[in-house]
Amino acid sequence: MLSVSAFRRVVRASAIYDVLMTAPFATPWTFLLLHEHLSAINVSLGGLPLPVFGPFHLLISSLFGSVVMVWSVLRMLDPQPRFGRYDAAARYLFSTWMAWALFTTGQPLLWLFFVPELAWGLAQSLPLRRSEGAPAGCAHESLLRWR
Template sequence: MLSFAAFRRLVRASAVYDVLMTGAFATPWSLLLLRDQLNVINVRLGGAPLPVFEPFHLLLGCLLGSVVLVWSVLRIADPQPRFGRYDAAARLLFSLWMGWALLVTGEPVLWLFIVPELAWGLAQSLPLRVSA
């Protein structure tokens, strides 16, 4: 069981993590650089080269990155437990779809996203101690 203060720190820490991990998704140029790095990692882990991103793929990636960045700034500025609970739900959904992608493609780079997403989601699902 987490105290209110500890839970707020957890919500803020997960938001900082998101800024660091998804900031590169926010622009087409940075996403292309990230894609190249993820491709190298995936191949080194024994996976196939990642597909080339077309403009539509970049659009979807940048939409994701933009929304996550705005959501992260909100949680950094105001790390309410309610926001942590919503974030936990989003992370569990993200993990579900990344797990589906892993089953379909077998690309090992996905583990680098699935494990932290599940960990943050589970952490923000922990019970909150009610002050007496």
């Protein structure tokens, strides 16, 4: 069980990780630079070069990067436990699609994204210690409201 203050540190740390990992996805230009590096890493791990991205692929990656950046900044500035719970749910969804892509393509690069994504989801799913003075039976955490 984590204290609320420790949990807030986990939420903030996951947000910082997201900013560092996602910033290159936020614009088509930065993603094109990252794409070359990701492809080289994938090849060095025994995979194939990544496919060339066209304008539509760049749009989707930039939309993903932009939304995650905004969500990350919110969690960095206001690391509420409920934001951590929502982020855990999102990470489980992302992990599901990464696992699907990994099993479909076998590209080893995906492990470098899948493992941390799942780990951050698990970390933000840990139970919280009940606050001092909270009435017994009181819901300590909720996705809808923080008490």
